[in-house]
Every structure is written in C-alpha cells, then in structure tokens.
Amino acid sequence: MLSADEWSALLLSLRVSFWSVTLMLVPGVGVAWLLARKRFHGKVLVDALIHLPLVLPPVVVGYLLLLALGRRGWIGSWMYDAWGVEVAFTWKAAAIASAVMGFPLLVRAVRLAMELVDVRIEQAARTLGAGPWRVFLTITLPLSLPGVLAGSVLAFARSLGEFGATITFAGNIEGVTRTLPVAIYTYTQVPGGDAPAARLVLVSVALSLAALVVSEVLARRIGRRIGTTP
Amino acid sequence: MIRANVHFARPDFALSVDFHADSLVTGVFGPSGAGKTTLVSLIAGLERPDRGSISVNGSTLFDADRGVDVPAHHRRLGVVFQEHRLFPHYTVRGNLLYGVPREARSGGKIDQIVELLELGPLLVRRVDQLSGGERQRIALGRAILSEPRMLLLDEPLASLDLRLRQQIIPYLRLVRDVLAVPMLYVSHDLSEILQLTDRLLVLDRGRTVGHGRYLDLVHDDAVLSVVHDRGIRNLLAARVRGHLEDDGLSILEISAPAGSAAGAAVDLVAPLTSAATGSPVTISILPWDIALAAGPVREVSIQNQVRGKVLRCTAHERRMLVEIDLGAPVIAEISRRSAAALAIEAGRSIVCLIKSHAIQYIDRSSA
Numbered sequence: 001m002l003s004a005d006e007w008s009a010l011l012l013s014l015r016v017s018f019w020s021v022t023l024m025l026v027p028g029v030g031v032a033w034l035l036a037r038k039r040f041h042g043k044v045l046v047d048a049l050i051h052l053p054l055v056l057p058p059v060v061v062g063y064l065l066l067l068a069l070g071r072r073g074w075i076g077s078w079m080y081d082a083w084g085v086e087v088a089f090t091w092k093a094a095a096i097a098s099a100v101m102g103f104p105l106l107v108r109a110v111r112l113a114m115e116l117v118d119v120r121i122e123q124a125a126r127t128l129g130a131g132p133w134r135v136f137l138t139i140t141l142p143l144s145l146p147g148v149l150a151g152s153v154l155a156f157a158r159s160l161g162e163f164g165a166t167i168t169f170a171g172n173i174e175g176v177t178r179t180l181p182v183a184i185y186t187y188t189q190v191p192g193g194d195a196p197a198a199r200l201v202l203v204s205v206a207l208s209l210a211a212l213v214v215s216e217v218l219a220r221r222i223g224r225r226i227g228t229t230p
Numbered sequence: 231m232i233r234a235n236v237h238f239a240r241p242d243f244a245l246s247v248d249f250h251a252d253s254l255v256t257g258v259f260g261p262s263g264a265g266k267t268t269l270v271s272l273i274a275g276l277e278r279p280d281r282g283s284i285s286v287n288g289s290t291l292f293d294a295d296r297g298v299d300v301p302a303h304h305r306r307l308g309v310v311f312q313e314h315r316l317f318p319h320y321t322v323r324g325n326l327l328y329g330v331p332r333e334a335r336s337g338g339k340i341d342q343i344v345e346l347l348e349l350g351p352l353l354v355r356r357v358d359q360l361s362g363g364e365r366q367r368i369a370l371g372r373a374i375l376s377e378p379r380m381l382l383l384d385e386p387l388a389s390l391d392l393r394l395r396q397q398i399i400p401y402l403r404l405v406r407d408v409l410a411v412p413m414l415y416v417s418h419d420l421s422e423i424l425q426l427t428d429r430l431l432v433l434d435r436g437r438t439v440g441h442g443r444y445l446d447l448v449h450d451d452a453v454l455s456v457v458h459d460r461g462i463r464n465l466l467a468a469r470v471r472g473h474l475e476d477d478g479l480s481i482l483e484i485s486a487p488a489g490s491a492a493g494a495a496v497d498l499v500a501p502l503t504s505a506a507t508g509s510p511v512t513i514s515i516l517p518w519d520i521a522l523a524a525g526p527v528r529e530v531s532i533q534n535q536v537r538g539k540v541l542r543c544t545a546h547e548r549r550m551l552v553e554i555d556l557g558a559p560v561i562a563e564i565s566r567r568s569a570a571a572l573a574i575e576a577g578r579s580i581v582c583l584i585k586s587h588a589i590q591y592i593d594r595s596s597a
Contacts, residue, residue, distance in 0.1 A: 123276050124315035126302040128329030128376045135303075138328075142319050226319035 002203070006196055008175050009183035010203055016091055016166075016179055017159035020098035021152050024106055028155075029148060032110035033136065051104045053165075062097055062168025069096070069169075093170035094177050098162040102155030109154060113147020114140060143226055146219040153215035157208050180204055231256070231412045232380060236272050236282040236292075245269065245436040248282075251414070255406055257423030258416040260433035260456065266416045267312075269433070270384040273414070274309050275302035286379050287412070308373030308411075312385040314365035316357045322368055323353045329376025340375060346408060347371045347401055363394040367401060374405060380412045381405070387422060396592060399425050420457065421514060421592065424465040432456055445559050448551060449544040462551070464515045464560045465592070470505050471497065478502045479533075479586060482511065484557045496557040499533040500589040512592050517563035519588035522552065523581045524572055534584040540576055543569065550574065554582060 002010065034040075035047060053061050069076040070088045079085045087093050117140050125135045141148070163181040170177035172186060184200045187193030235248040245265040260266050271277040273284055275291065283293040286307065291300045308329075316325050326349070327335055344350055347367050352360065360368070366386055373381055383402075387395040399422070405411055406426060417423050423430065428444040432453050440453035447453040448462060468482040480503045484496045498513075505511050526535055538554040545551075550569035552562045562582060564574075574580070 118315075120311070120313065121315050121317060123302070124309070124311065125317070125328065126276070127274050127305075127307060127309040128372065129303050129306070130328070131301075131303050139317065 002199060003196065005174065006183070006200060006203075009178055009180050009200065012091060012094075012175070012178065013160055013180040013207075016094045016098055017156050019092075019095040020102060020159045021106075021156050023095060024099040024103050024155065025148075025152065028103060028106040028151070029110055029141070032107045032114055032151075033140065035107070036111045036114035037140075050107055053101050054104045058101060058162070058164025059168050061100055062165035065093070065097055065100065065165065065169040069093070088169060089171040089173065089177065091170070091177055094162075094166045094179055097165035097169045098159035099155075101162050101165055102158040105158055106151040106155040109147050109151030110144060111147075113144035113150075116147075117143045145222050145226065149219055149222065150215055153211050157211045160204065160207055160211075180207075232273070232284075232286045232414065234269075234273060234282070234284045236269070236279040236284060238268060238272060238277065238279045243268070243436060245272070247431075247433065247436070247438050249431050249438060249441050251429065251431065251441075253427065253429040254410065255413045255415055255427035255429065257427050257430045258414060258433060259420055259423055259430050260418065260439075262418055263435070264418075264433040264456075265436040266418075266433055267384055268436075270309065270382050270414070270416055274307050274382055275300065275305045289379065306377070306379045308376050308378030308381045310366070310369050310373050310381065310383045310386045312388050314362075314369045314389075316365055316369060316372075318357050320357070321353070322349065322355050322357070322360070325357065325368055326353075326372050326375055329372060339377075343371050343375055343409075346404055361394075362390050363397055366390065366398055370398075370401065370405070374409065374411060378411065380414065382414050382416070384416045385418070388417070388419075395422065400593075402426055420461055421463050421465060424463070425512060425592070445553060445561070448553070448561055449542055451544075451546060454544070454546045454551075462517055462561060462563070464517065464520075466513050466515070466558050466560070468498070468511050468513050470503060470507050470509050470511060472507055473502060474499075475502065480505075482513065482589075485510070487558050496536055496538075498536070498584065498589060499586045501587055501591075503591055505591075505593070514590045514592050515560065515584060515588055517551065517561045519584065520560065520562035521583040522554075522562055522564055522568070522572060522574070523583055526581055527583065530583070531585075532583045533586040534582070536582045536584070537579060538582055540574060540578045540580055542576055543574055545569075552580075554580060556582060 031050065066088055067073050071077065071080055071086055076087060087096065122135050122139050125139050130138065161181055166179060167182055172178055172182050178186065180200055184197050187197035231252050233250045236245065238245045245268050247269055258266050258269065268277065272279050278299065279292060279294065281294045284291045290298050291305050292298060317328065330340065347370065349368060349371055352364055352368065387398055403426065406413065415423055415426055424444060430444055430447055431438065432440040432447060434456045439456050440447045440450050467485040469485055471481040471483050473480045479499050479501065482498045482500050484498065500513065503511060536556050538556040541553040541555050541559060543550055543552045545566060548566055550564050550566050552564065552574055554560050554562060
C-alpha cells in the first residue's frame with residue numbers, strides 16, 4: 001500500500017511526535033501549575049512568551065531555533081564544543097521544533113484543568129500533613145489528568161502536522177527529517193507525486209482522527225475514576 | 231490548649247482576636263461574617279496573620295515578631311470544614327488513611343476510630359456514593375486519624391439538615407469523651423455548640439465580644455446583643471424516670487451539672503419519649519417559655535411548677551434575663567415590667583412554670 005519512502009515518513013513523524021510530547025510534558029505541566037496556582041512578577045510576560053508560537057509564523061520560530069541551536073547558534077555552538085552534539089537538521093531538531101510549537105497547546109489544556117481543581121481540596125490535604133509536592137502529586141495532578149491527557153494528544157496531533165518550523169530548523173532530508181507534512185509537500189512539487197501525496201494525506205487524516213478519539217475515550221475513563229464526570 | 235492573638239486586615243474585612251482557651255472543647259460562636267472561618271484559616275495556617283502569635287498545646291505555630299510561621303502541613307491541626315472536602319479520586323479508606331504516616335497504617339488506632347465513628351461498612355465505597363452525613367463523619371475520622379494536636383471544626387454540620395445534625399453530634403461527643411482530642415468548635419448555632427461545651431468565644435464583626443462560660447456570658451450586655459436574637463436557650467441533661475403513656479407524657483429528672491453538688495432531684499413532665507426509663511436525654515427549653523410566679527399557682531394547665539432560687543438577673547433592652555437554680559441553672563426571660571411586679575432579685579425564691587410541651591428533646595432517638 002505505502003512505498004518504503006512513505007512508510008519511513010510515517011514512522012519518522014510518529015517518532016518525532018512522541019519525543020516532542022515526551023520532551024515538553026514535564027516542563028509543560030510545571031509551567032501550567034505555576035500559571036494556575038502562583039502569583040509572581042512577570043507572570044503576564046511568561047504567559048505571553050509561552051503563547052508566542054501560536055501567533056508567530058512557524059517559519060520564524062524555526063529560524064529563531066536555528067539561531068539559538070544551530071551549529072553556530074549561541075547554545076548550539078556551546079553544545080557542539082562541549083559534547084560534539086549537533087541538533088539542527090537531524091530528527092531531534094524536528095522533535096524540538098514540534099515541542100516548541102505544541103507547548104502552548106499543552107500548557108493551556110493543563111492549566112485550564114488545574115484551575116478547575118478545587119483549591120479547598122488541596123487545603124484539606126495540607127492540613128492532613130501533605131507538603132507541596134505531595135499535594136501536587138496526589139491531588140492536583142491526578143485531578144487534572146484528563147486535561148494533561150487532552151493537552152498531550154493535542155500537542156501530539158499538532159506535532160504530526162508541524163511544517164514551517166520543522167523545514168526551517170530540521171530541513172527536508174529524506175529518511176532523516178522528512179516528516180509526513182514535509183513529504184506531502186515534496187510529493188506535490190514533483191511530477192507523478194499526486195498519488196503518494198494523496199495516500200499520505202489519507203494517513204494524516206486517519207492518524208489525527210485516531211488520536212482525538214483515543215484521547216476522548218481515555219479522558220472519559222479517567223474522569224469516571226476520579227469522579228469528575230458522572 | 232490554644233492561645234491566639236491574631237490581627238488580619240483585608241480591604242473588605244478585618245479580624246482582631248485575642249483569646250486563650252484551656253478547656254477541652256471551646257465553642258466559637260458568632261453570626262455569619264463574624265470572622266469565624268477566617269480565624270480557623272489563620273490557626274490552620276491556610277492564611278497568614280499580619281501580626282500576632284498562635285500557639286497550640288505550648289507549641290508556637292506562628293509568631294510575627296520572632297519570624298515563626300510553621301507551614302500548614304507541619305502544624306498538625308485536624309480541620310473539618312463546612313463542605314466535606316473529601317478527595318473524590320480516593321476511596322473512603324484512602325481518604326481516611328491520607329493523613330496517617332505510612333508506618334502507622336496497620337495500627338489498632340485506625341480500627342478504633344473506624345469502630346467509634348461506625349465507618350466500617352463505608353470503607354470500600356467511593357466518595358460520590360455517600361450521603362452528606364456519612365461524608366462529614368469520614369471527614370471527621372480523616373482529621374482525627376492524622377493525630378492532630380487539636381481539631382478545628384468549622385461549621386461541620388451547617389451543610390446538613392437538622393435531623394442529620396443530631397445524628398452527628400453523638401459522634402462528636404464520643405470524640406470528646408473517648409479520645410479526648412481538644413477541639414475548637416465553630417458554629418453560628420448556639421444549641422449545637424452547647425451540646426458539646428459551655429465554654430464559648432463569641433465573635434462579631436472580626437472582634438472578640440466575650441469569652442468564658444455560657445451562663446456568665448448570658449449576663450454580658452455586649453454578648454447579649456450578638457447572641458440574643460440567635461436564640462439563647464437552655465440545654466439540660468436529664469434522665470428518663472418513667473412514662474405516662476396514656477397521657478402521652480414522660481417524667482424526666484434534671485441532672486445536676488458535673489462538678490456541682492447534687493441538690494434535691496427536680497422532676498419535669500415532658501412529652502412522651504421513646505427513650506427507655508433510666509436513659510439519659512438532652513432537652514431544650516427556650517427562655518421565654520418559662521414563666522415565673524411568686525408562689526405555686528392553683529388550677530392552671532401548666533404541668534411543671536418548680537421552685538428555685540434566683541441566681542442572677544440581667545436587664546437587656548426591655549427584657550429581663552433571670553438565671554434560676556433548678557438543680558441545674560436555667561435562664562428565663564420575662565419583661566421588665568413583670569420583673570418589677572414580682573420584685574425579682576438575686577436570692578429570691580421563685581416558682582418556674584414550664585408547659586410540658588415547651589420541653590424539646592434534641593437527641594437523635596428520643597424525639
């Protein structure tokens with residue numbers, strides 16, 4: 001059904017999306033908690049910075065990443081000198097680009113879920129001797145789990161579709177950084193590429209739909225277990 | 231037990247309370263908006279006072295001058311809130327064990343509390359499968375199991391209907407009598423508090439209005455202004471002496487309060503109770519349901535004519551509150567005009583007239 005190149009694009013996309021979500025999950029939940037529960041100076045600025053990728057052209061995000069993490073970038077050059085690691089134009093760059101683009105979606109979903117967790121229940125836990133970490137791990141996080149899940153799936157789906165930042169920061173190298181959308185774009189640029197492009201479009205649609213359905217089912221199941229939905 | 235001197239100001243509310251409570255149970259009474267819940271939050275460490283200090287059982291929990299501010303999770307104060315605040319994603323057992331250190335989870339203490347509060351059949355249930363009364367009982371058990379220095383009960387029964395409230399109070403008494411955990415019991419319902427203690431802290435608009443024994447506070451004009459409309463009442467311990475079933479009446483004997491010399495037994499005729507002969511009951515009589523007479527009255531429908539001595543009397547607005555010793559002290563409220571006509575004064579012997587149906591049972595099973 002799919003050619004070897006098409007399979008490689010699909011598997012690469014899945015791998016990039018998986019790692020991009022994994023990469024942003026812990027910082028995303030942490031930032032969401034800070035925004036939902038803490039008041040601090042510059043909160044508005046932090047909030048704006050996180051949401052910036054939602055409104056910036058993806059190409060700009062990719063270019064900024066290249067400036068920062070490219071071989072001659074201010075972090076990239078240091079990483080190359082220290083460990084000999086090069087990120088730009090590898091699949092890792094695609095994962096990072098996707099993570100930055102998906103981060104606001106994850107943070108938003110988790111933050112909303114955490115704001116819905118009753119602070120008074122957290123207070124009750126504190127009076128029972130639970131410190132901040134225990135309150136977070138046993139009360140706040142479990143009760144906002146549907147939101148964490150929804151945010152993760154959203155970020156995963158966003159990752160599958162990431163194009164602008166990826167092509168700028170990771171390039172379009174077959175088998176290395178040619179993810180589904182990049183592959184579709186490439187096929188549409190060459191003669192005879194209509195059929196493979198169409199097949200990959202179908203794969204994309206199916207994948208995104210599956211992600212959304214799975215997340216909905218899981219969220220309901222978790223919701224029932226933690227008593228937030230009847 | 232607890233010493234608190236806290237000052238807390240917000241744009242819309244200020245609290246400034248200084249008290250020292252050394253009885254096992256202290257009731258905090260006041261109308262809504264008096265600052266009761268704020269006081270609990272400050273003691274529990276959920277809010278921070280601007281100035282002052284708080285110590286419980288000799289441990290300083292907060293002292294602004296010395297820079298002490300023990301975080302809430304290290305204060306070891308068990309709080310039962312108005313809303314149960316149970317954890318919806320834990321079973322009943324999980325809720326109960328939340329505050330118990332891991333190494334103490336197999337102790338007999340847990341079984342004892344579960345038995346005392348009759349929680350056994352509920353342990354495997356989920357929180358959303360419980361009734362309101364069950365939830366508050368579990369919240370109480372959860373707080374006790376965290377082995378607190380003191381229990382702070384913030385209107386724990388306010389979300390329940392009257393019948394359920396009376397079902398929970400016996401459990402609170404058990405906690406007081408069997409476990410001897412010190413309690414600060416906050417309520418806007420005086421009769422609820424009086425079933426647990428006669429030591430009161432009266433708050434109004436963020437300030438202490440009075441602090442001490444109920445019967446002393448009743449003679450304090452400032453306290454009366456706060457308490458009066460909210461129902462001063464007489465809560466008396468009594469014992470069932472027998473039943474007059476054909477007449478629909480029971481005979482009760484008023485029990486002398488603990489610590490006072492037992493005088494002559496005083497009997498009251500009251501509505502028929504289902505409580506067995508010999509069993510204790512708690513009764514309530516409103517002060518304005520007690521009439522006073524200089525001597526016994528002949529040919530009158532009122533069943534109870536009890537002679538007693540006036541202990542104290544206090545004028546408040548156009549009324550006179552008269553405290554009379556009927557084996558236990560009782561407050562009667564009459565008009566100033568009547569008081570003058572009868573020449574009521576401390577030391578005078580007087581007859582109290584109480585209709586049998588002015589006597590209400592407030593225990594769960596005897597009504």
